[in-house]
Amino acid sequence: MSAKPAGPGHPLGSGCEWGLREILRLDRVEAARIPSPAASRGRLRKALPTREPFHIICGFRSHSTNEYLRTHGGGGVAARSLHLVGKAIDIRVPGIELRKLCRTAVALSGGGVGIYPASDFVHVDVGPVRTW
Ligand SMILES: [Zn+2]
Numbered sequence: 001m002s003a004k005p006a007g008p009g010h011p012l013g014s015g016c017e018w019g020l021r022e023i024l025r026l027d028r029v030e031a032a033r034i035p036s037p038a039a040s041r042g043r044l045r046k047a048l049p050t051r052e053p054f055h056i057i058c059g060f061r062s063h064s065t066n067e068y069l070r071t072h073g074g075g076g077v078a079a080r081s082l083h084l085v086g087k088a089i090d091i092r093v094p095g096i097e098l099r100k101l102c103r104t105a106v107a108l109s110g111g112g113v114g115i116y117p118a119s120d121f122v123h124v125d126v127g128p129v130r131t132w
Contacts, residue, residue: 044104089123
């Protein structure tokens with residue numbers, strides 16, 4: 001399976017490399033860290049009134065993918081993104097309005113939360129508590 005850098009027009013619409021390699025690396029990183037994006041996702045899961053699966057737009061991001069997105073994306077990609085160390089995840093949840101997902105994540109005070117309406121996802125990380 002080859003990972004395909006995403007950009008405008010990518011079916012996932014997020015600007016993130018998406019492939020089995022990335023998913024597996026995210027799982028390995030998550031298993032080694034507490035707190036983790038998985039833990040944040042679990043807390044969000046309990047706080048949301050839905051059983052729909054989360055759509056993970058981006059988890060772990062390699063340096064090359066991050067640099068590609070920084071230079072080819074529409075902005076908002078940090079040079080030292082927490083995606084690089086497996087501490088961030090970009091998600092959407094079917095049936096949950098993006099602002100509600102964002103407000104719920106912010107209320108949990110588990111780290112950083114950013115909303116990206118144009119790309120239809122919310123960024124959640126386990127860094128310092130902050131919003132954008
Ligand atoms: Zn993100």
